[in-house]
Amino acid sequence: MATAVAFAQKKITVTGTVNEPGMGPIPGATVIIQGTSIGCVTDFEGKYSLESPADGVLEFRFIGMETKVVPVGGKTVIDVDMESNTVAMDEVVVVGYGTQSRRTVTASISTVRADAIKDIPAASVDQALQGRATGISIINPSGEVGQAPIVRIRGVGSITSGTQPLYIVDGMPIQTGNLSYGGNVNALADINPSDILSMEVLKDAAAAAMYGSRAANGVILITTKKGSSEKTKVSYDGWFGVTTRSKFFDVMNAQEYVDFKNQAVRNRYGTDEMSLTEGYTSPYGNKAFNMWQLSDGSYVDSDWKSAAFQTGLQHNHTVSVQGGSEKTQFYLSGNYTDQKGMVKGDKYNRLGTNASVSSQATEWLKVGANVNASTSQTKYTDRSRKGGTFATEGFTRMAIINPPNVPIYNEDGTPYLGEGGYLGMSPNTVKNGYTNPAALLTYGSGVQSEITRILTSVFADISPVEGLTLRTQYGIDHSRVEDKIFNTAMMFGDTENGHAANYAAKSTQATWTNTATYTFSLGEHHFDILAGIESFEKKLDRWGAARDILLDDKYEVFQGPFATISADGNAISESSLLSYLGRVNYDYQARYMLSVNFRRDGYSALSKDHRWGNFGGASAAWRISSEKFFEPLSKVITDLKIKGSWGIVGNTNVADYASKSYYSNGYYGDNGSYLLGQIADSKNLKWESSTKYDVGFSAQLLNNITVDFDYYKTVSSDLILNVPVSPSKGIPNNYITTNAGKMNNTGIELNIGADIIKTNDFTWNSSFNITTTNNKVTKLADGIDQLVSGSSTETTNITVPGKSIGQLYVYPTGGIDRETGRRIFYGKDGTKVLLMYEKDGRFFTEDGQPYAESDIEPVICGNTLPTFYGGWTNNFRYKDFDLSILFQYSGGNYIYNGTTATNSDMRYWNNTTDVLENYWTPERKDAKYAYPIYGDNYSNGSAKPISDWVEKGDYLRLKNISLGYTFSTKKWPKKLGISSLRVYAQAQNLFVITGYSGLDPEALTNNTNANLRGGTDKNTLPQAKVYTFGMNVTF
Template sequence: MNYNVVFQTTHIGTALSKTKTFSSLKTLFLLLLTLLYLNAGAAAINQLVTLSEKNTSIEKVLIKIKKQTGYSFLYDKELLKNARLVTINVSKVPLDEVMKKCFADQNFTYEILDKAILIKPTAQPKKSASVQQSSSQAVTITGKVTDSRGGTLVGVSVLLKGSTQGTATDANGRYTLTIPADGILSFSYIGFATQELATNGRSTLDVTLLEETKSLNTVVVVGYGSQQKRDITGSVGQVKAADIKDQAVTGFDQALVGKISGVQVLQPNGAPGSAMAIRVRGLSSISAGNDPLYVIDGVPLSNNSDFSTAIVSNPLNTINPTDIESIEVLKDASAAAIYGSRGSNGVVLITTKRGSGGKAKFTYDGYAGVQQVVKKLDLLNAYQFAELTVEGINNAYADAVPGANLDLSLNSSRPVSYRVPARYFPYLAGEKGLTDTDWQDAIFRTASMQNHTISVNGGTENIKYYISGNYLDQNGIIIGSGFKRYSGRVNLDGQSGKFRFGVNFTPSYTINNLVKTETRYTEGSIVSAALSIGPVFKVYNDDGSYNFDATPGEGTKTWNINPVAMALLTKDKLTQSRILTNGYVEYSFLKNLTYKFSLGVDQNNYREDFYRPSNLPQMSGFGAGGVGSPSVPVGTSESRAIINWVAENTLNYIGSFGNHNVSGLLGYTTQKERIDGNFLRAENYPTDIIQTLNGGQITQGYSSLSKWSLISYLARLQYNYQHKYLLSATIRSDGSSRFGKNNKYGYFPSVSAGWIVSDENFLKDSRTLSLLKLKASYGLTGNFQIPNYASYGLLGNANYVSGGTITNGLSPTTVDNPSLRWEKTAMFDMGIEAGFFGDKLQLQADYYNSNTYDMLLNVSVPLSSGFATQLKNIGKVNNRGFEFSANYRHNIGKWQFSVNGNIATNKNKVVELGPAGEPIYTNGASGSIEYVTMIGKPIGSYYGRVKDGIIMSQAELSTIPVTNSSKPGDFKFRDINGDNKIDDKDRTIIGDYFPDYTYGLTLNARYSSFDMSLTIQGSQGFEIVNLQRRYIYNFQGNFNSYTGAMDRWRSEENPGNGQVSEVNRVPTGDGGIFSSHHVEDGSYTRFKNITLGYTLPKNVLNVLKINNARLYFSAQNPFTITKYMGYNPEVNNRPGSNLSPGEDYGSYPLAKTYVLGINFSF
């Protein structure tokens, strides 16, 4: 006896048809279990209902019950077609009793499942005539239904179009159905787009369903809970794991690039394991941190940036991206205020994968490939370098000795400092086969990369688990560098009666082999050395030893150490062991109340061991000593032991009163952290054989201890009327050990409102508009990222004389400020969300305006106090901007595609600065002032002279403002203040690091078993301080140069392109002074990822005895379109300094990565 029924889910006037056919009680039981899973989270069965209806259709009554209870109704439209009209008048009556009254004398009955109500006929309906008529021509068809990732779909409705005949897929996603040979099958499943396919007499038909485009019921994780997307009144961006799968990234943050409007994700450093810089709606602080708060599975992480290397400031470094299910970014104050004092820079919520129950499912996901530097800079070859070096020496000689004879045959009679080294003469003569070293090729390599993850997912009705293990091995594109990660994860969730409980356990161990880049080392960077050293020098001597050749006194010096030797001889290893654990217990009691206690512990142990051997010469600096001073072997060992724990108690309420729906949250949390540090330095190593500290003599050592604590109270109230008028209010109180005793507590409220306009009577029947929501919010958040003891007067070591003896002691080093309080950000946000054509097209736009006030600044104090400055709350910064995103999905025949795009603007402006409003001037890596922070301008604007070309002739020199040493061929500067001379008073703002707008675009397409994805992102309208131009564009003969130097000014008759100055061993005309010559447009468009995939067909899977498998090729950073001359337009050598951003000197370049991967499950 067959049981045939069509299920329909009704939600706010929108129907999604779902058909199931059952041939046995076993299949029926399977479907019921599926429905229980799909409708998780509905209201309790004893909910009360209020109805007053007279002669109303049963469907309208069901809609009203749905709005009050949250239950979904599953039924056959045809079944209700001839239903009797309902007349009922009840008030606060249990749901079951209301259902009995509504279904009295009807030809159907109902069954209340756990979270849905199934309406079924009282008698089995007959087969349709069309099916009976065609049965003589019937064929039996079988197949399997999977999702876009190859996962099995259980309980999919498979219906013969135009009839009620159908079936549902079994536990393996398979179905069997007898239908007419020319029949059309409709495949439908809750949450997925329905597909109709002609069978054409086939006996086998496999189908892949795509996720439903309709997004109203999407669940979004917010602070301390989750919400339906349509009910959110704040600004929250979401990225799911499926959106970024198969990208060759070592951290989940790298895959966020270009995905969320208003969230700028920069990769300033390409070193393996290095941190991304995430900026949510601009830069809000001058002296405090600007990183968002990271929360993993409810545990707020600490961002420890006090270690000697910025590598460890990345809290996602130890997290396997494959374990992450979704990531949400809370952008506005109403969303982030629930985190109070840590919400000003946004909040990043990371949710890891959970067990789904059922039979154990094993999954492997891995890839292997190669990496190469994204590009090489176009530098002079050895012959060009020799030409410019000799020309520079000659020009300097001519300036120093007017009328000097520049004939090189008289070279030996010149002063030593103006002699041309003998090594250059063969190059000038054009001899072949001379040394022509490409130092970029010498330090860069094609590096291997592999990543492997094995996971198992399953469980019982009461216990569910997700367990995984990961191994990552990434060699760096610079020789000597690399990163390895070993990590695991165990996520367990259980339920027993009214109790729910769970635990997450995540151990990890990483090894990072570091090399000298940026400004981590005083003796220079491997990259800057490779760009600077002349190509006339060899990497190795004839005997195989490293070449450290430099000839002081011959008129040229490299002032750099062999970068290959620096990379391979120096040992610098950073290791990190981490255990991130958290557990929770929930208990549901009374009516609609749930208490939850959670405890999280984050244990981190860092250790960095460094050794500089005896065979690596020192760079004694810019002087006659040059390179080659004897080396002093040095070993250091630095460690940090960090333990951070957080305990949270929350009470949640969810209830409905007629058309009024209310939810509330109360919470009390505490968090503490302790950091123990140790440092040791050893020298006087007799040999390089023993490189640990016991091989030398300890010359320095110290230990440190630092603590902080936070205690918080929080509350949130959410209300809606008919799910159409939305209101939310939040408040959090934080007490912190970091702030002064007069301001230990801060209060952070927010309020937001929304209106679902599309649910109004005048729009709800629109066939085009599926969603129209207006929203607005205002709230207050704080910034917690300051030193632990900033409000205290600190003591430091000091010696004093007592009785003629020098005695150790302590003295104050900073003045206390007991009134030090939080930096606070007040943000207003308003936005609109719209959906069209069943949400196939979704649009969202937001405008925000935020003001950060009580900014922390060091303010001058009277010298009579004994101190120069004191940290005070003085200053204000404004950020405002627009955000826009659009998503479109559509199917055309066998083609399935989606397009997601976003664009955002941000304008940063300093509003207040201290009592006098005086600008803050900041030095750059050049040692001179390069930055200014002043009222009305962005933080850390570039500050220098404006280059206005080249002084082309003596005639021009006599008619323009110049410096005291200017001559033809030198830089020409703009006279900003009009005093007819060029000096420091002509400095002005010449750029900034804040883009006019950022954007991202993601394309996804699928045809049959093939799929493709493309991600493009970029930034426009910002500048970079390219300090490499200062050194490798200075034409002094001691550094190599860009090939643009060949267009230099040589004489009035041969002026070059009018932008490149004369080559001169002794620079004149202030060419080395910081100016717009060193500032470049950083605008770029980057093809971030291209992925091509192929899902194996069923017959191959059967042979392999696996459920699904997919092969893919992925390219990361394959192309970048930019005018910037450096390696990476996202560069920022000083990510921790807000006052001096956007500087590029010796940075580790990005890699372009190509991998082949496979994922399969069984």
């Protein structure tokens, strides 16, 4: 209808040119008649011609430029100058030590804005990045509250030195990883996601080399919100939510458990009376497994999930004030978050404030400061001392394997303990080995970490002449951490007759940065030159004490009287880094672009001969769409830029005294003492270095579809390993830490975004990204042809040249033999072998001949690193309603399903109903599980990890869905002084589509050493479902 009205009015032909001041004409800009779909695109010289109503209004649009609206007013010639979008952060990229227009960026950088994460109930900012940017893999290894994710940028950059990227907050590097010594605390959780304006992921050397020796694993720049010269605004962002389990297994009830276990006993011994075979005696009788009858005549049938899990409640509140004047701007916020996890006893809370102020004191001087202060507390029940269960599982395993015929509580309401603090030697079982989650919670066993942290920086910008800015910034990241661990003698502390530990640490990082930036133009040649010097220093001072043998079991806190007290975890360390850096950016009409950077670092942790290293990168880009020959394609491909980069960066994730010798001392005899060498010095230890290559392009199609593509390759060398030496040399531990390994990572990144529908009432934009990663270890060291991680009772990984790091290394099996019901193993010569657990020798060929267990060897059975990952985001708006949906996916990796292994153990632990329904019988020959033999922990893959439990880890997860309503057209909010009001409901982790049969394909048991020992899931807590309701209001 609007179109018909437009043509019914008087029409005139309007012509003109669209330019960018100082840059020349803009080809490919869109010119439309406002309120219609009528428009055109400027030609190579920026010219356009369009029939328009004489009283119409024209809109001029182009990527990276402010939209211009111009009334026609009867004019037939309208020339327009379009300004770069310097206000909207969507078109400005934060780079190392500055900012840059997206149009002239030559490096590979992914950006995530505040709007993309505003509704996510994440405790830390790194979790909010998952699925939203190319090149960055975020793995949440557990559903525990406060658990730090595993973050990798473009693959694995080191074998032993860690792969955590460098995080920079408002120009200052911060501490990352686990701040706690005795607990598990994510350092990034101290930054309130509501205070973040943007996050940039620097991926190639052209972007990251400005950070030199700390940039091998990539760099993430976090920019927090700042003040404004507009009217002061007061805002509130808050949400309330609940957390529940996303998935769990069905387990046998009490009667099923007793019947099944007794059958397994009979299958082994021919009787269900253990006294005939093991001299078993019990006040309850000689039968191995029995039902437990209560005083009222009923039988125990415990639901252990109820003792371990709960519906967790969460809420988060942020109040902020933003405003200022032309000279002075400020931002101030206060935040409180409280999260109770789905595991009973898991808690996290944070109270924090963030302040930013800047002032143009004079025409040539600008000063400012940023302060982020927080105090947080993390609590969880200690799962590190679990008698009778594997050391890699917590409450999840207890809720599955605890016997259902044993009560959770005694009839007087106290937690049932059994003998020795365990749920054992009762009518249920023949051995000890169970732990009662209810008792853990009741008697106070747990870990508590309290952290007080302040991130603060001050800066001054001096502009003595036009184009020149001298900047100095000094920043400190200071934290104090106190960890308290207590285990009563009644439970996990039984081996020490009660155990407590206390650790206190203070850590300080100080960074002083001085830079000079000179920006100038020579005609249409534009230069941005930076030079600087930076000093960095970190210090750690930690003390601790451990106490055993609780003298009075009435005490339920770590201050109780103990018989033995010893020092534990004491450490003092410091290191420093001195850097010289520089960069030159050049562009001509934003058509030809070049960037060169350099950094020289000196690090105190390395020996004097290898302390200094040179790093740097170069990149170039060409906007082909600005060339004359491209004009025939300009209506379809409105913008096209190709780019390439090369550079060298380093890795400083080594101990502060990595090149020094280590000694231990102690007492010898009555009056003597000794000093014993522990680790030999490494005088030749130097940087791990990575050479990065990148080629790609950025394109815009039809002015509403964007495509970004990159191919990358990273060659990492001088990787640090402990290289063995001959014992005759007398070197402690017979190894020296040295640079030896090599590794490559290659892959592609693709991001496609589109405004699919865009009208006044309805919009739909979509963004899809995918990253592929191919990791290959090319060399270990002389004398090392493989690195094997693990033992015969844990999942084993192996790293060998020619394959990806941390391959699964398991024993080859072939399912269940149809005729005998026994697990099939394969010898190293390919012989088919059957496991007869109850017989001496255990392994036999099909014709009954004994087969040596030593001749069954593990084989490489799968890559543990995802080879592709990404996300798909769709945003819809209909009038005042908005809907956002994020799918996140990952795949190409394999998982050892230790959950299936431990949940089908044929000893005294409970099993899942899947075992009950799928074990071998003469009538069920196509079985998943072996013929049940009591005590058999081989067939299920506990004693030996087996290939039958290796599964693909591919998955597609509905990560987040949010539905909101903005009261933009209502009058009543304005009457209350409300300028904007939005309410929303959000759900996270609603479902996962996967072929993996465990609880969660993303969960990893060995998350603390995920490179060499990845791909293992042993009842790891899955990601929680989170439902929240929130509000954003501004006054």
